[in-house]
Amino acid sequence: MLKPMAWLGGVLLIGAMSISMASMAIAHDVQTDAMRIAHPFATPTPPSAVNGAAYVDITALSDPVTLVGASSPVSSNVELHEMQMDGDMMQMRHVExxxxxxxxxxxxxxxxxxxLMLIGLTEPLKEGEQFPLTLTFAEQGDVDIEVWIQSAQEGSKAADGHHHH
Ligand SMILES: [Cu+2]
Structure with missing residues (x-):
């Protein structure tokens, strides 16, 4: 009974690998000694929007990492925000x-x-474009990343695909 099961495992593994290789084509990441930052993206904004939002997936490798701030040339400020339900209202609050x-x-x-809340955009975020963003960590200092402007669905899908390998 052992042999057919091992063979089946091999087939499943190959299947998972080909899915992750397919999504690598549309994802990007940054790796340092301390962390991996997978597929930073921001959602496009309408022409009149004052603020935007960016999303990153951060993996702490061998030690804890603490994100304490961020900055980017596309907005006058970048704040760390958390969305929380307050009764039946979704609220955003600034976290340190x-x-x-x-x-x-x-x-x-x-x-x-x-x-990451992009406060005071200098121009609208246009789908398909990219912009630089600097993340500041308490332990590791600054890490520069490139943020892709993608729809919420497209960006989330690319980032999700990136975790499989
Ligand atoms: Cu926010």
Whole structure:
């Protein structure tokens, strides 16, 4: 009975690998000694929008990492925000830091949890374009990333695909 089961496992593994290779084509990440930042993206904004939001997935590799701030040339300010239900109202609040324990991944997605709020956009975020953003960590200092402007669905899908390998 052992042999057919091992063979089946091999087939499943190959299937999972080809899915992750397909999504690598539309995802990007940044790796440092301390962390992996998978597929930073921001959602497009209408021409009159004052603020935007960006999302990153951060994996702390061997030590905890604490995100304490961010900056970008596309907005006058970048704040760490958390979305929370207050009764039946969704509220955003400014948080001082986002801590990720060693070996853990924090996944930012549109619609809930943490995000990077781009406050005072200098121009609208246009789908298909990219912009630089600097993340500041308490332990590791600054990490420069490139944020892709994608729809919430497209960006989330690319980031989700990136976790499989
Ligand atoms: Cu916000």
């Amino acid at each position: 830091e986002i801590r990720i324990e060693a070996g853990e991944t924090y996944t930012m997605r549109p619609g809930g949890g943490f995000h």
